[in-house]
Amino acid sequence: GNSVTQMEGPVTLSEEAFLTINCTYTATGYPSLFWYVQYPGEGLQLLLKATKADDKGSNKGFEATYRKETTSFHLEKGSVQVSDSAVYFCALIESGNTPLVFGKGTRLSVIA
Amino acid sequence: EPEVTQTPSHQVTQMGQEVILRCVPISNHLYFYWYRQILGQKVEFLVSFYNNEISEKSEIFDDQFSVERPDGSNFTLKIRSTKLEDSAMYFCASSPGTGSRSEKLFFGSGTQLSVL
Numbered sequence: 001g002n003s004v005t006q007m008e009g010p011v012t013l014s015e016e017a018f019l020t021i022n023c024t025y026t027a028t029g030y031p032s033l034f035w036y037v038q039y040p041g042e043g044l045q046l047l048l049k050a051t052k053a054d055d056k057g058s059n060k061g062f063e064a065t066y067r068k069e070t071t072s073f074h075l076e077k078g079s080v081q082v083s084d085s086a087v088y089f090c091a092l093i094e095s096g097n098t099p100l101v102f103g104k105g106t107r108l109s110v111i112a
Numbered sequence: 113e114p115e116v117t118q119t120p121s122h123q124v125t126q127m128g129q130e131v132i133l134r135c136v137p138i139s140n141h142l143y144f145y146w147y148r149q150i151l152g153q154k155v156e157f158l159v160s161f162y163n164n165e166i167s168e169k170s171e172i173f174d175d176q177f178s179v180e181r182p183d184g185s186n187f188t189l190k191i192r193s194t195k196l197e198d199s200a201m202y203f204c205a206s207s208p209g210t211g212s213r214s215e216k217l218f219f220g221s222g223t224q225l226s227v228l
Contacts, residue, residue, distance in 0.1 A: 004154070032215060034215075036219075041221060042221050043115070043116060043118075043203070043218070043219035043220045043221040043222065044155075044203060044205075044217075044219035045219070046217070049215065089155060091155075093215065099145070099157035099160065099168065099170075100147075100155075100157065100217065101157070102147075102149075102154050102155035102156075103154060103155075104152070104153060104154050104155075105149075105155070
């Protein structure tokens with residue numbers, strides 16, 4: 001079946017450091033890929049998405065590129081801020097109306 | 113900005129007791145969902161609901177679970193006889209009726225259920 005594997009956390013970085021959170025997937029077809037973020041006390045929010053190979057999703061300085069050859073969708077940000085501290089979830093859907101399949105989430109803490 | 117609201121944020125119950133988790137989806141949304149995350153594990157799909165009936169459910173969603181939309185605004189998840197392994201964060205979500213539903217999910221902040 002479809003699955004998502006993301007790097008174990010927690011990840012602790014200093015402000016302005018470079019961030020990478022790895023995500024790889026297993027899917028039978030051509031899924032759409034997502035990163036969701038959960039800030040403390042809030043719900044899961046869509047951060048970015050990519051719907052086909054080589055697409056790059058981007059938002060709030062975060063980027064992720066859909067790599068079909070490596071079945072990966074790694075999240076990157078060039079310079080993190082304290083306000084980026086949150087839990088980040090990688091997810092996929094097989095088609096538009098199938099349920100989201102999530103990874104375990106990676107907690108990021110950014111210290112000043 | 114409209115949001116999905118879940119109450120309570122934390123629920124503690126005794127094993128074997130019934131518990132109801134409540135959600136208020138975004139008002140013009142038509143599809144409703146429950147997901148859960150057991151500590152240290154993946155966020156898992158439980159059930160989706162549309163037009164007053166279950167449209168899809170996972171193997172986790174067995175006979176001890178039920179969902180209901182008792183009025184025009186609430187969407188509830190009932191666990192009839194809680195077990196220790198039901199302890200998890202439960203997320204409600206909703207999406208509008210147009211386009212690719214799963215790409216337009218809005219999530220609540222979750223209810224942490226602790227079964228003692």
